[in-house]
Amino acid sequence: MNLPRRSFVRTAALGTLALSAAPFIRAQAPGKKLTTALIGSGWWGKNILKEAASSGRCKFVALADVDATTLEVAAEQVNDLTGDTPKPYRDYRELLAKEKPDIVIIATPDHWHALNTIDSLKAGAHVFLEKPTGHTVNESRAIVQAAKTTDRIVQVGLHRRIGPHHVSGMDFLKSGAVGEVGMVRLFAHGGGGKESPSRNEAPPEGMDWNFWCGPAPLRPFNKKLHPGGWRHFLDFANGNLGDWGVHWLDQVLWWNGGEYPKRVFCTGGRPVMGAAILTETEQTSDTPDHQVATYDFEKFTCVWEHRRFAENNNEKHKIGAYFYGSKGVLHIGWRDGWTFYPSSKSGKTEHQDSQLQEPDGHNLTLLWADFMDSIDQRRQPVAAIEAAHRSSVLPLLGMISWRLHRSIEWDGAKEQIVGDVEANKLLARPYRAPWEYPTI
Amino acid sequence: MKFPLVCSLSLVLFSTASLGSDWPHWRGPNRNGTSTETGWNSQWSGEPKVAWKATVGLGFSSIVVSKGRACTAGHAEGQDTVFCFDAVSGNELWKHSYPAELGDKYYEGGTTGTPTFDGDRVYWLSRWGDLFCFEAGTGKIVWSKNIVKETDAKVPQWGFTGAPLVHEKLLVLNAGEAGMAVDKATGAIVWKSANKDDAGYSTPLPIKRGNAWIALLGSEKSYLAVDIASGKEIWRHRWLTQYGVNAADPVVNGDQVFISSGYGKGGALLKLGDGQPVETWKTKALRTQLNPAVLFDGHLYGPDGDTTRTESLKCIEFATGTEKWAEPGFGTGGVIVADRKLIALNAAGELMIAPASPTEFKPIARAQVLGGKCWTAPVLANGIIYCRNSRGEIAAVDVRSK
Numbered sequence: 001m002n003l004p005r006r007s008f009v010r011t012a013a014l015g016t017l018a019l020s021a022a023p024f025i026r027a028q029a030p031g032k033k034l035t036t037a038l039i040g041s042g043w044w045g046k047n048i049l050k051e052a053a054s055s056g057r058c059k060f061v062a063l064a065d066v067d068a069t070t071l072e073v074a075a076e077q078v079n080d081l082t083g084d085t086p087k088p089y090r091d092y093r094e095l096l097a098k099e100k101p102d103i104v105i106i107a108t109p110d111h112w113h114a115l116n117t118i119d120s121l122k123a124g125a126h127v128f129l130e131k132p133t134g135h136t137v138n139e140s141r142a143i144v145q146a147a148k149t150t151d152r153i154v155q156v157g158l159h160r161r162i163g164p165h166h167v168s169g170m171d172f173l174k175s176g177a178v179g180e181v182g183m184v185r186l187f188a189h190g191g192g193g194k195e196s197p198s199r200n201e202a203p204p205e206g207m208d209w210n211f212w213c214g215p216a217p218l219r220p221f222n223k224k225l226h227p228g229g230w231r232h233f234l235d236f237a238n239g240n241l242g243d244w245g246v247h248w249l250d251q252v253l254w255w256n257g258g259e260y261p262k263r264v265f266c267t268g269g270r271p272v273m274g275a276a277i278l279t280e281t282e283q284t285s286d287t288p289d290h291q292v293a294t295y296d297f298e299k300f301t302c303v304w305e306h307r308r309f310a311e312n313n314n315e316k317h318k319i320g321a322y323f324y325g326s327k328g329v330l331h332i333g334w335r336d337g338w339t340f341y342p343s344s345k346s347g348k349t350e351h352q353d354s355q356l357q358e359p360d361g362h363n364l365t366l367l368w369a370d371f372m373d374s375i376d377q378r379r380q381p382v383a384a385i386e387a388a389h390r391s392s393v394l395p396l397l398g399m400i401s402w403r404l405h406r407s408i409e410w411d412g413a414k415e416q417i418v419g420d421v422e423a424n425k426l427l428a429r430p431y432r433a434p435w436e437y438p439t440i
Numbered sequence: 441m442k443f444p445l446v447c448s449l450s451l452v453l454f455s456t457a458s459l460g461s462d463w464p465h466w467r468g469p470n471r472n473g474t475s476t477e478t479g480w481n482s483q484w485s486g487e488p489k490v491a492w493k494a495t496v497g498l499g500f501s502s503i504v505v506s507k508g509r510a511c512t513a514g515h516a517e518g519q520d521t522v523f524c525f526d527a528v529s530g531n532e533l534w535k536h537s538y539p540a541e542l543g544d545k546y547y548e549g550g551t552t553g554t555p556t557f558d559g560d561r562v563y564w565l566s567r568w569g570d571l572f573c574f575e576a577g578t579g580k581i582v583w584s585k586n587i588v589k590e591t592d593a594k595v596p597q598w599g600f601t602g603a604p605l606v607h608e609k610l611l612v613l614n615a616g617e618a619g620m621a622v623d624k625a626t627g628a629i630v631w632k633s634a635n636k637d638d639a640g641y642s643t644p645l646p647i648k649r650g651n652a653w654i655a656l657l658g659s660e661k662s663y664l665a666v667d668i669a670s671g672k673e674i675w676r677h678r679w680l681t682q683y684g685v686n687a688a689d690p691v692v693n694g695d696q697v698f699i700s701s702g703y704g705k706g707g708a709l710l711k712l713g714d715g716q717p718v719e720t721w722k723t724k725a726l727r728t729q730l731n732p733a734v735l736f737d738g739h740l741y742g743p744d745g746d747t748t749r750t751e752s753l754k755c756i757e758f759a760t761g762t763e764k765w766a767e768p769g770f771g772t773g774g775v776i777v778a779d780r781k782l783i784a785l786n787a788a789g790e791l792m793i794a795p796a797s798p799t800e801f802k803p804i805a806r807a808q809v810l811g812g813k814c815w816t817a818p819v820l821a822n823g824i825i826y827c828r829n830s831r832g833e834i835a836a837v838d839v840r841s842k
Contacts, residue, residue: 046682072680076680199588204637223595
């Protein structure tokens, strides 16, 4: 398997990487708008949609969502922003078959990513896929393979690969100013407390709940899940490690050239939020309220930690990455930009502010422009699928170790767990019929 | 342009009739964010006097004032508490606590509803359906129940938020997709609506149409009207927002109704007739996500935008929807009108008094009365402006004339 080295991305960015032109049959001359569709038309999908709309390079032809109300709201927004009248679809497969869009944006919950993406690629579209790439490792591998087979571009929503303070912070780190890095600590802390169950309800009028659950187990509808809460349900996502973790682990792999760790060990639980509940009448979320995952790399140790309680201002930074080097500590954060704290007393603290799009604090405009440029220039984008796949694998390995209560040894070349049949089974999951797990 | 004249005339008539005025329920004596109170001091120099301060806990519940008592609510450590203070001295008269969830979905949580005074009673509906009738003087519970446990009403995403409306013998609630009514004396359910859609977050607003009183409600997917006596639905105007949040009360002028929501939705002026209302105009200029706009002299004044975005206080013309001015950086604050002046509290806790004019927003007095986050509109009653922030700090700003 070809590894997505940093040099690859860098070279590609310079436009010197010659990709075959032939497969890009639908890539249009610059200036011509690409037909675009969105699958998963909720909050984040519409954030990406707005970028596509304001880029002036896309024509919205279709939207898909399993909820009729969400579709109607999104269609109205597209119309407000662009004057386009996208066709609404309940079933994304019908959208792909009828519209054959040049670009598909995928902003569904994690458990849908693989099927949505692979089907879109097979229908000939370039894909903007939200992170993490998959809900399980082998889904993500299948996406990588499909992108290769179809020779389409997949940009993943890891906007921290292009955010200005991340780029300059990474340049600073790679310049050697931090010295020899021996340890990395990644974290995202927030507040919270004990969780009470909510009553299950009938799904909202006009929503196909069975379709929403899709390949995951069917469970009673609950407002804790939708809209927005599914990240904290293991059937559909992987909690904070799968959400925030992938962004910061991606910074590490961006720095080290995409090299995998050798071993992973993760603990965590719900001592504060309380035991997960799922009955016919009520439910709570079920992801851990805190986790600590250790990634044992060849040359350094990387620790992830998150906590959803005991929020306070006792720590200088609540979110981000600390790179601990022989010359000092570099913090690359979110709204707090990046800061270098030198070890020597004579050293100078250095800092750069973030430059984010608010209110949601991202850099989607840059990421979308890079995606469009990559299509025009027939090069790989900054958060191309191979690199994004590897960054997505790390939280998923953490979740496997957490479930099994033991460390796992990772053979990165084969993408297999060494000597652990039970753990390897968790690289995939059973799909609910009629949905079929993608084959690698 | 008939209506502005009628509107301003009636205000003049009212304003000569009284000086002080209670604010016994959400949106004040006229249920439209205006007060008839005149003669209060709108031009303090330096810092205005603060009559009293109190802390009631997390939330956005507004303050209501009746017969010398001020009532509001907040949340702390797993409990909601309804407080009643002496409106002038701030002495605590009574309080009542009950277990409640924090409900911190996408914000810090806490109470969002507002109590309602009705004579010697106070009514309170919690986010989770706890409905109380208290004796206003003592805080003694006359009756209480949980409407979610008793009916099949679904709790909307952020909980019940509309204040109970007292109308004759009924207490009308924004619960169920088209409201619910209970007997105010006993709490017995009189009528209820279906639950295919969720409730919205506005307070039922009574208006008279012909011989009947109807209540206007923001529901999950529409603004609608129900006959108060029977609960029969009169019309439903589909009005979708991203999270089903129709929170801002409609603003009524005769047979015209202005509705508006956030999340990029915007506003529309509806004309009521015999059947479905008809949209006269639509605008993106005024998107009231939480606090509704106030109509004064042919113009709407209100906050435009969402809590997550920097909002402007705006003025738009009622007849046409044309934007007259925008004051950036206002945030998700609130505004009321009294004595031809705007009383505006911005999201950062700065209180401003400015002439209500379509020409410009030019404060004649301002003061930083609170810190933190103020998403609750200020309230004027008998020369005191009551302000609160999300942490539940209350500042009772004394603007009584010397």
